[in-house]
Amino acid sequence: MRNLEVRRLGRVSYAEALELQRTLVEDRRAGRIGDVLLLLEHPHVITLGTRRDTARANVLTTPERLAALGVELHETGRGGDVTYHGPGQLVGYPILNLKPDRADVYNYVRNLESVMIRASARFGVEAGRIEGLTGAWEGGSKIGAIGVRISRWITSHGFAYNVNTDLDYFNLIVPCGIRDHGVTSLARELGRPVDMPEVEQAIIDEFRQIIQGS
Numbered sequence: 001m002r003n004l005e006v007r008r009l010g011r012v013s014y015a016e017a018l019e020l021q022r023t024l025v026e027d028r029r030a031g032r033i034g035d036v037l038l039l040l041e042h043p044h045v046i047t048l049g050t051r052r053d054t055a056r057a058n059v060l061t062t063p064e065r066l067a068a069l070g071v072e073l074h075e076t077g078r079g080g081d082v083t084y085h086g087p088g089q090l091v092g093y094p095i096l097n098l099k100p101d102r103a104d105v106y107n108y109v110r111n112l113e114s115v116m117i118r119a120s121a122r123f124g125v126e127a128g129r130i131e132g133l134t135g136a137w138e139g140g141s142k143i144g145a146i147g148v149r150i151s152r153w154i155t156s157h158g159f160a161y162n163v164n165t166d167l168d169y170f171n172l173i174v175p176c177g178i179r180d181h182g183v184t185s186l187a188r189e190l191g192r193p194v195d196m197p198e199v200e201q202a203i204i205d206e207f208r209q210i211i212q213g214s
Helices: 014-029 052-057 063-069 105-122 167-172 186-190 196-212
Strands: 005-011 036-041 045-048 072-075 082-085 089-095 136-138 141-151 154-162
Touching (some): 014 036, 014 072, 014 089, 014 154, 063 167, 082 167, 089 196, 105 136, 105 141, 105 154
Parallel strands (some): 045 072
Antiparallel strands (some): 036 089, 089 154, 141 154
16 A cells, blocks of 8 residues: 555645645655655635636636625636635545556546545445546535646646535535536435534545555
């Protein structure tokens, strides 16, 4: 099993996390560090993926309304459309070198899905996949989103797993540009708040097994 450094950072602004990722990507590429998994929560923020024109169209309110709600808006370098991050959502940013034997984007994304699916199962929630879509799903609702960046086989960005997330904030957008599916959280499925450190540990365990053990 490959070594993995895990950093549990608590709540971090999106801009700060973006800059940290940039630094770590360069360090990983230069071989100054090994594989790293950042686990954190963001303050309220809406992020736009590389499909910026369509992503902006999927923001359903005005900049003034977002400002009044305390929601930032950021463009990013990750793939995908528009998504929301906020308190109660566990965000994972893996900084990995996929070369030489993991250089398969499709397999990497499927593995991230498996991490969230298997972590959900630990809490009695039967998440799975929907054909043609990315992420982890419970029924027709997304519990975990994925948006990655891979530059010369060094990964950044990653996944967002709804634990105790206030799902009302997703009403500000068309999540991931998908209009015919909703969103859910671990807390909603269980009918109670969930201990975030316990969820972090489940994600770490599954990440080590599925991605670092592959």
